[in-house]
Amino acid sequence: MFCRMLFKMKILIIEDNLFLLEAILSALLEEKFLCETAVDFSTAHEKVSMYEYDIVVVDINLPGGSGLEIIRDLKKINSKTGVIVVSARDSLTNKVEGLELGADDYITKPFDMAELIARIKALIRRRNFSGNNNISKGDILIKTDNREVFVKNAQIELTKSEYDILLFFLSNPKRVITKESLAEHIWGDNMDLVDSFDFIYSHIKNLRKKITAQNVSDPIKVIYGIGYKLDIS
Secondary structure, X not given: OOOOOOOOOEEEEXXXXXXXXXXXXXXXXXXXXXXXXXXXXXXXXHHHHHOOOOEXXXXXXXXXXXXXHHHHHHXXXXXXXXXXXXXXXXXXXXXXXXXXXXXXXXXXXXXXXXXXXXXXXXXXXXXXXXXXXXXXXXXXXXXXOOOEEEEOOEEEOOOHHHHHHHHHHHHOOOOOEEHHHHHHHHHHHHHHHOOOOHHHHHHHHHHHHHHHOOOOOOXXXXXXXXXXXXXXX
């Protein structure tokens, strides 16, 4: 399952309590997060092995294994993924173990959904934007609070997908981003239903056109046969 999130970053929710899982998912959907779910150890392990996530919200007690093992394996695969542990265990030992494995935060059941959402947003700002709500690279400025984009101090109007792609690029400066990564970022698990990458080409073309219309060099470079890279100081 998936949806758009505030910063268009992908979250995996790992929770075996279906009632709580649906409550978390509903709260994140309301906030327009891009979400996927797993209800047991094997499904969660498969997902973190196959896909990239910006944040994983993980319970410790799972059918078939421990959420701590998921964290351990996840950090070996992608150390940049943010991790929030959600568990009924309120002992110092379990908190320390999760944090030592690489978790960024720990929230104990029961909890208020508003608190979880606040912690997720704070983690996103810390890990991706050094705590800032305004993201600036070269002549481009994004105000994430109200999704406004400026080029050379002139505001430009972007579609939701164009905005999400630009923010994804700014979150990964100078990193080569494949067409598959962009598609997965926009569509989540449903990217498998997409027949071609034409929609990616179209969004990139329109985004570049709107940026360069402000008399700046095209910051999105094509890496032929692979994808794109944001080349901007």
